[in-house]
Amino acid sequence: MMRTKLLSLVPRATVACRHMSSATKLTTVEVNDKTGIATLTMNRPPVNGLNLELLRDLQQSIEEIEGNKSCGLILTSSNPTIFSAGLDILEMYKPDKERIRAFWTQLQDVWLALYGSSVPTAAAINGHSPAGGCLLAASCEYRVMLPKFTIGLNETQLGIVAPQWFMSTYLSILPRREAERSLNQGRMFTTEEALRVGLVDEIASSKEEALAKCADFIATFAKVNPLARSLTKQQFRSADLQQLENERVQDLEKFLFFINQPAVQKGLGIYLESLKKKSKN
Numbered sequence: 569m570m571r572t573k574l575l576s577l578v579p580r581a582t583v584a585c586r587h588m589s590s591a592t593k594l595t596t597v598e599v600n601d602k603t604g605i606a607t608l609t610m611n612r613p614p615v616n617g618l619n620l621e622l623l624r625d626l627q628q629s630i631e632e633i634e635g636n637k638s639c640g641l642i643l644t645s646s647n648p649t650i651f652s653a654g655l656d657i658l659e660m661y662k663p664d665k666e667r668i669r670a671f672w673t674q675l676q677d678v679w680l681a682l683y684g685s686s687v688p689t690a691a692a693i694n695g696h697s698p699a700g701g702c703l704l705a706a707s708c709e710y711r712v713m714l715p716k717f718t719i720g721l722n723e724t725q726l727g728i729v730a731p732q733w734f735m736s737t738y739l740s741i742l743p744r745r746e747a748e749r750s751l752n753q754g755r756m757f758t759t760e761e762a763l764r765v766g767l768v769d770e771i772a773s774s775k776e777e778a779l780a781k782c783a784d785f786i787a788t789f790a791k792v793n794p795l796a797r798s799l800t801k802q803q804f805r806s807a808d809l810q811q812l813e814n815e816r817v818q819d820l821e822k823f824l825f826f827i828n829q830p831a832v833q834k835g836l837g838i839y840l841e842s843l844k845k846k847s848k849n
């Protein structure tokens with residue numbers, strides 16, 4: 569395993585990091601030698617849109633962290649204003665038949681790996697986090713968010729429907745009434761609103777502070793038996809995980825059917841155009 573000191577890239581307080589993977593990848597993993605916590609950073613400019621390749625790298629990085637006995641995983645972004653813009657809409661708009669199957673299957677795999685991870689997980693949400701970005705953050709056990717950003721499952725605003733496992737993820741955090749209402753509305757929460765409803769656990773004023781708060785959360789498990797902790801977590805999450813495991817193929821077919829509807833394609837096209845127009849102004 570490559571061992572590189574990355575002192576210039578990490579906060580001063582961090583003593584040393586093992587840089588485990590990066591070359592040509594859209595994610596990096598750095599393990600803090602002192603705490604044993606791995607930071608998984610998404611790095612796909614301009615907005616960390618979750619395309620097939622980023623999802624593949626995310627899964628590989630999660631597996632790497634599971635395999636190297638890290639004491640925890642912190643998910644964050646290299647972009648200073650965007651955690652993740654969610655699924656890359658270009659994967660779903662006028663899709664290639666084979667690729668879109670691989671894309672959705674890979675998204676399922678990433679969710680199963682992250683939501684079902686055996687290590688404690690936290691998200692340092694250092695930017696906007698709509699839809700699939702929110703799904704990733706919500707799959708973690710703890711969330712710390714920076715001010716003046718937004719987070720939420722906004723699918724209905726795009727004329728699309730969040731599948732059952734997106735809903736289960738929301739329900740693992742939010743009271744049922746709040747989860748149902750905000751999913752129906754496609755509501756994006758400001759950082760302060762997200763804290764108020766419990767979608768995030770803490771607010772931090774900088775990325776460094778967010779990472780430190782996530783590390784503090786993970787450290788709360790330091791004296792807990794790791795097997796007891798991970799089996800307990802598994803029991804809490806197993807019904808949600810099992811449901812997708814059992815229905816993976818049907819879930820894929822439902823997604824393909826839905827996304828290929830002319831009205832859905834038309835809506836995605838209009839939405840993409842509006843994003844592009846906005847970015848030109």
Ligand SMILES: CCCCCCCCCCC/C=C/C(=O)SCCNC(=O)CCNC(=O)[C@H](O)C(C)(C)COP(=O)(O)OP(=O)(O)OC[C@H]1O[C@@H](n2cnc3c(N)ncnc32)[C@H](O)[C@@H]1OP(=O)(O)O
Binds near residue numbers: 656726730843846
């Ligand atoms: C019965 C049950 C059936 C179930 C069937 C399942 C159905 C399907 C379920 C699918 C679930 C979908 C989940 C998703 O994640 S969809 C994606 C949702 N994401 C969004 O709505 C976010 C859109 N983006 C933004 O709001 C902003 O870009 C953002 C706040 C993230 C950043 O703003 P900023 O001003 O900094 O940047 P720009 O808007 O200028 O964007 C820069 C360029 O990036 C492009 N862009 C942005 N987001 C996306 C995206 N998600 N996909 C692709 N491209 C994106 C944007 O167009 C700009 O591009 P250009 O520079 O080329 O103009």
